[in-house]
Amino acid sequence: MPMFVDTTPPGQCLFCRLIAGEIPSARVYEDELTLAFMDIGQCNPGHVLVAVKRHAANLLELTEEEAGAVMRTARRVALAVRDTFDPPGLTLLQANGREGDQTVFHFHMHVVPRHADDGIALTWPRKEPPFAVLQDYAQRLHGALAGA
Ligand SMILES: [Zn+2]
Numbered sequence: 001m002p003m004f005v006d007t008t009p010p011g012q013c014l015f016c017r018l019i020a021g022e023i024p025s026a027r028v029y030e031d032e033l034t035l036a037f038m039d040i041g042q043c044n045p046g047h048v049l050v051a052v053k054r055h056a057a058n059l060l061e062l063t064e065e066e067a068g069a070v071m072r073t074a075r076r077v078a079l080a081v082r083d084t085f086d087p088p089g090l091t092l093l094q095a096n097g098r099e100g101d102q103t104v105f106h107f108h109m110h111v112v113p114r115h116a117d118d119g120i121a122l123t124w125p126r127k128e129p130p131f132a133v134l135q136d137y138a139q140r141l142h143g144a145l146a147g148a
Contacts, residue, residue, distance in 0.1 A: 004041060004103045004104070005103065006103055006104045006105070013055055013105070013106050014104055014106065015051050015055075015104055015106035015108065016055050016106060018035075018037070018051075019035050019051065019053050025037040025038070026038035028048055028077060028080070029073060029076060029077060029080075030053075031069065031073065032053075032069075033052060033053055033054070033065065033066050033069040033070075034050055034051065034052055034053060034066075034069050034070055034072075034073040035050075035051050035053055036048050036049065036050045036051075036073055036077050036111075037049055037051075039110065043112055043118070043120055044085075044087065044112065044113045044114065044115060044118055044120075045085055045113065046081040046084060046085040046087065046111075046113040047110065047111070047112050047113065048077050048081065048110075048111040049108045049109070049110060049111075050070055050073045050074045050077060050108060050109045050111060051106060051107060051108040051109075052066045052069070052070060052106075052107050052108075054066070055106055056106070056107045057105045057106065057107065058096040058097065058102065058105070058107055059094065059096050059107060060096065061107065062107060066107075070107075070109055074092055074109050074111055077111045078090055078092075078111055081111060081113050085113050087113030087114055087115055088114070088115060088116070089113075089114030089115070090111065090112065090113055090114055091110075091112045091114050091120070091122070092109055092110065092111060092112070093109070093110040093112060093122075094107075094108070094109040094110070
């Protein structure tokens with residue numbers, strides 16, 4: 001993924017300023033909790049970002065309501081992208097933390113129209129552990145969810 005470098009000083013979040021209208025953006029859609037606007041990088045025509053209006057650095061800082069609102073808006077935008085640009089594929093991408101390839105530390109989800117051989121690469125190594133390891137992971141997560 002080509003890296004966008006956010007040079008915004010601490011305490012002056014780039015997307016908070018964009019949402020407040022202090023810096024320009026090509027707005028697509030907004031509701032009470034989310035704002036969708038064109039990504040300046042435009043991997044393909046119709047590449048949109050869906051951000052939460054309240055400052056939340058990442059997925060872990062969203063409320064349940066915001067998390068639902070983001071997916072609702074992403075779906076609405078995806079339908080508009082289909083109707084407008086008619087890409088044969090579409091990828092949702094949402095990154096958390098530097099190690100997760102997040103570059104702007106205000107929650108956002110990419111809605112990316114996709115085409116054959118469009119130069120976008122999403123790859124990861126398959127490690128395929130034994131089934132007992134999968135069961136152990138599942139049990140630990142199930143325990144964490146039960147305690148939540
Ligand atoms: Zn922010």
